[in-house]
Amino acid sequence: MTSGRVNPQFRLEDQGIEGLGNVYYNFMEPALIEEAIKRGEGTLGNGGAFLVTTGKFTGRSPKDKHVVKTDSVADSIWWENNAAMSPEGFDALYADMLEHMKGKDYFVQDLVGGADPAYSINVRMVTELAWHNLFIRHLLRRPDREDLNEFVADFTVINCPSFQADPKKHDCRSETVIALNFDRKLILIGGTEYAGENKKSVFTLLNYLLPEKGVMPMHCSANHAVGNPVDTAVFFGLSGTGKTTLSADPARVLIGDDEHGWSDRGTFNFEGGCYAKTINLNPEAEPEIYATTTKFATVIENMVFDPETKELDFDDDSLTANMRCAYPLEYISNASKTAVGGHPKNIIMLTCDAFGVLPPIARLTPAQAMYHFLSGFTSKVAGTERGVTEPQPTFSTCFGAPFMPRRPEVYGNLLREKIAQHGATCWLVNTGWTGGAYGVGSRMPIKATRALLTAALDGSLAEAEFRKDPNFGFDVPVSVPGVAEVLLDPRRTWDDQEAFDKQAAKLVQMFAENFEQYLPFIDEDVKAVAIG
Numbered sequence: 313m314t315s316g317r318v319n320p321q322f323r324l325e326d327q328g329i330e331g332l333g334n335v336y337y338n339f340m341e342p343a344l345i346e347e348a349i350k351r352g353e354g355t356l357g358n359g360g361a362f363l364v365t366t367g368k369f370t371g372r373s374p375k376d377k378h379v380v381k382t383d384s385v386a387d388s389i390w391w392e393n394n395a396a397m398s399p400e401g402f403d404a405l406y407a408d409m410l411e412h413m414k415g416k417d418y419f420v421q422d423l424v425g426g427a428d429p430a431y432s433i434n435v436r437m438v439t440e441l442a443w444h445n446l447f448i449r450h451l452l453r454r455p456d457r458e459d460l461n462e463f464v465a466d467f468t469v470i471n472c473p474s475f476q477a478d479p480k481k482h483d484c485r486s487e488t489v490i491a492l493n494f495d496r497k498l499i500l501i502g503g504t505e506y507a508g509e510n511k512k513s514v515f516t517l518l519n520y521l522l523p524e525k526g527v528m529p530m531h532c533s534a535n536h537a538v539g540n541p542v543d544t545a546v547f548f549g550l551s552g553t554g555k556t557t558l559s560a561d562p563a564r565v566l567i568g569d570d571e572h573g574w575s576d577r578g579t580f581n582f583e584g585g586c587y588a589k590t591i592n593l594n595p596e597a598e599p600e601i602y603a604t605t606t607k608f609a610t611v612i613e614n615m616v617f618d619p620e621t622k623e624l625d626f627d628d629d630s631l632t633a634n635m636r637c638a639y640p641l642e643y644i645s646n647a648s649k650t651a652v653g654g655h656p657k658n659i660i661m662l663t664c665d666a667f668g669v670l671p672p673i674a675r676l677t678p679a680q681a682m683y684h685f686l687s688g689f690t691s692k693v694a695g696t697e698r699g700v701t702e703p704q705p706t707f708s709t710c711f712g713a714p715f716m717p718r719r720p721e722v723y724g725n726l727l728r729e730k731i732a733q734h735g736a737t738c739w740l741v742n743t744g745w746t747g748g749a750y751g752v753g754s755r756m757p758i759k760a761t762r763a764l765l766t767a768a769l770d771g772s773l774a775e776a777e778f779r780k781d782p783n784f785g786f787d788v789p790v791s792v793p794g795v796a797e798v799l800l801d802p803r804r805t806w807d808d809q810e811a812f813d814k815q816a817a818k819l820v821q822m823f824a825e826n827f828e829q830y831l832p833f834i835d836e837d838v839k840a841v842a843i844g
């Protein structure tokens with residue numbers, strides 16, 4: 313039996329996917345929740361939120377993600393960063409997955425990635441879980457209902473958590489698999505229930521496709537000034553650095569919280585929703601995101617709650633530190649209706665420095681911006697990736713290495729050209745530790761980060777007095793209204809200043825060692841600002 317709305321010429325059977333049980337096409341939120349509850353996938357929460365747990369996998373499995381090594385992509389994929397799968401392995405994987413799917417019910421959402429129609433792709437998401445269908449309906453962009461009658465997918469994603477891959481037969485690493493095949497226009501996901509794999513696999517796809525069209529794909533959030541989309545800011549950052557938190561600024565219009573493109577026409581969100589961390593979510597510091605946790609159909613993933621009152625416990629990380637809520641963009645009251653913005657006037661590179669060495673804000677020259685973009689220094693926070701249980705320093709190039717199929721210089725050069733063309737001002741913002749490293753100091757207060765960002769974005773910070781940082785060579789403001797002066801100089805926040813100097817020297821050394829790999833590819837002016 314099939315139900316729902318679908319292009320009669322583009323059913324799963326037309327794609328060669330046959331023999332399934334019931335197929336539910338493009339169900340809307342209430343019907344998806346009914347189906348999910350019927351199947352015991354989760355329970356209803358306050359305000360009609362939907363509460364789920366995901367079992368063993370509560371974060372991404374980057375090591376289980378593979379790109380299929382077909383002739384057409386063999387020369388353009390950065391294989392040192394993307395595990396290969398043979399075309400034969402993929403064909404066997406696909407055949408076995410289709411066999412496994414036989415007789416089972418599936419949910420289909422026909423969606424769009426990219427708010428600018430000039431650069432968007434149609435994505436069909438086929439999911440075993442009704443709530444995954446709800447999740448991805450929030451996260452990607454929903455076409456008008458009437459347009460579904462003509463929808464044809466450019467790419468299809470099949471997500472089947474109950475399927476277990478066979479490393480020998482399928483040329484993968486474990487029973488969990490995420491396999492991207494650019495020739496077959498297919499992404500197969502098996503053996504994990506973590507919802508983030510759905511959205512990040514589409515992101516990876518766009519990161520491959522868009523550079524060929526001259527569009528810079530970015531792991532960043534974005535917002536613009538009220539009434540003035542030309543005044544756009546983007547916030548690059550690896551998971552946990554504050555993209556979602558800091559872009560939801562009540563004084564600005566939210567374009568999106570995670571993935572954007574920068575074309576000759578300006579910036580555009582790839583997505584139509586947000587995926588926020590809820591650990592220690594505080595209604596005073598983050599009221600907009602907090603409010604979404606009791607809105608209809610918001611997906612609450614891996615949060616502990618009181619079975620009687622369904623009150624969520626924001627401090628209980630016993631299931632994972634990576635507990636999340638997923639909601640459509642419009643649940644943030646000041647979100648953009650179009651999800652597009654201008655050319656970024658300001659580019660913020662967020663880092664979460666668990667060493668407590670980097671200043672809370674620094675102004676970067678274009679060459680320094682390129683240096684930090686390629687370096688991508690931050691700490692992985694607990695939970696988002698399997699096996700990470702406390703902050704772990706890492707260099708994740710382009711602030712998103714797990715999602716970058718091409719070589720870093722492809723993205724670096726594109727960004728460089730666009731910064732030069734549009735004269736964007738670049739900043740490095742540390743949302744990590746102050747007053748000592750992780751274990752001694754504490755996380756930068758959100759209020760201070762917000763005040764610094766406000767000053768950077770409204771132009772007042774440009775007027776401040778700056779000092780040159782002795783370790784990194786960038787400009788650091790000496791004082792900013794509304795922020796304790798001592799915070800601006802990390803060395804002064806440490807009790808033991810010699811210990812700071814040692815830690816700083818160690819970090820400079822780490823930067824230098826990591827950057828060696830980029831030296832053959834970069835311009836002289838970037839080489840000149842390379843530290844260490």
Ligand SMILES: Nc1ncnc2c1ncn2[C@@H]1O[C@H](COP(=O)(O)OP(=O)(O)O)[C@@H](O)[C@H]1O
Nearest residue numbers: 551552553554555556557589743756757758761
């Ligand atoms: N100074 C700060 N700036 C931004 N986030 C902070 C800060 N201090 C603590 N946090 C917390 O860090 C986390 C940042 O996560 P999030 O915004 O979801 O990052 P991302 O979207 O980049 O993955 C949130 O849980 C937020 O409450």
Ligand SMILES: C=C(OP(=O)(O)O)C(=O)O
Nearest residue numbers: 372508550551552587696
């Ligand atoms: C969903 C994710 O993104 P982020 O933490 O950047 O919001 C993720 O990394 O799994």
Ligand SMILES: [Mn+2]
Nearest residue numbers: 555556570587
């Ligand atoms: Mn985020």
